Amino acid sequence: MTPLYFERQLLLANRALWIVFAILVPTMTVATLDSGEAAGALLTTLAIVGFVAAMRMNTTVTMDAVQLRYRPFFWRNVPLADIESATAVEFRPIRDWGGWGLRGLGRRKAWTTHGNRGVKLVLRDGRELTVGSQRPEALAAVLGTLIT
Numbered sequence: 001m002t003p004l005y006f007e008r009q010l011l012l013a014n015r016a017l018w019i020v021f022a023i024l025v026p027t028m029t030v031a032t033l034d035s036g037e038a039a040g041a042l043l044t045t046l047a048i049v050g051f052v053a054a055m056r057m058n059t060t061v062t063m064d065a066v067q068l069r070y071r072p073f074f075w076r077n078v079p080l081a082d083i084e085s086a087t088a089v090e091f092r093p094i095r096d097w098g099g100w101g102l103r104g105l106g107r108r109k110a111w112t113t114h115g116n117r118g119v120k121l122v123l124r125d126g127r128e129l130t131v132g133s134q135r136p137e138a139l140a141a142v143l144g145t146l147i148t
Contacts, residue, residue, distance in 0.1 A: 005060065006058070006060050010055075010113065011057075057113045066121070076111075091110070110130040113132055
């Protein structure tokens with residue numbers, strides 16, 4: 001099925017993570033030079049950096065559902081019939097959710113990678129799901145034409 005909307009967000013688009021890794025790799029290497037484990041520490045650190053670099057969130061809208069994939073582990077399909085409204089919003093990730101990623105408890109959840117913009121989906125059962133997006137107006141517009 002051809003998607004009506006698609007957006008891919010990379011986790012490492014967040015500059016703060018690159019700064020952490022730029023400090024972490026040399027620090028881990030230097031810290032283990034004396035023990036002779038520098039090669040192991042460097043390989044471990046590079047494997048972690050590579051794994052995090054491969055993480056991404058895909059948001060796809062089809063005629064039936066909003067498909068969320070937080071690769072490589074998590075996915076969720078939200079049927080369009082379950083969505084009451086979709087609104088472009090700005091949020092404060094640290095204050096509202098405790099940061100980026102898969103966040104929230106109870107009836108309020110968020111799937112974000114970086115930034116402070118997204119689309120808040122209010123479901124018919126009263127739950128809320130905020131989906132991070134770098135193009136929230138476009139995502140909300142597509143959803144607005146599909147939900148009944």
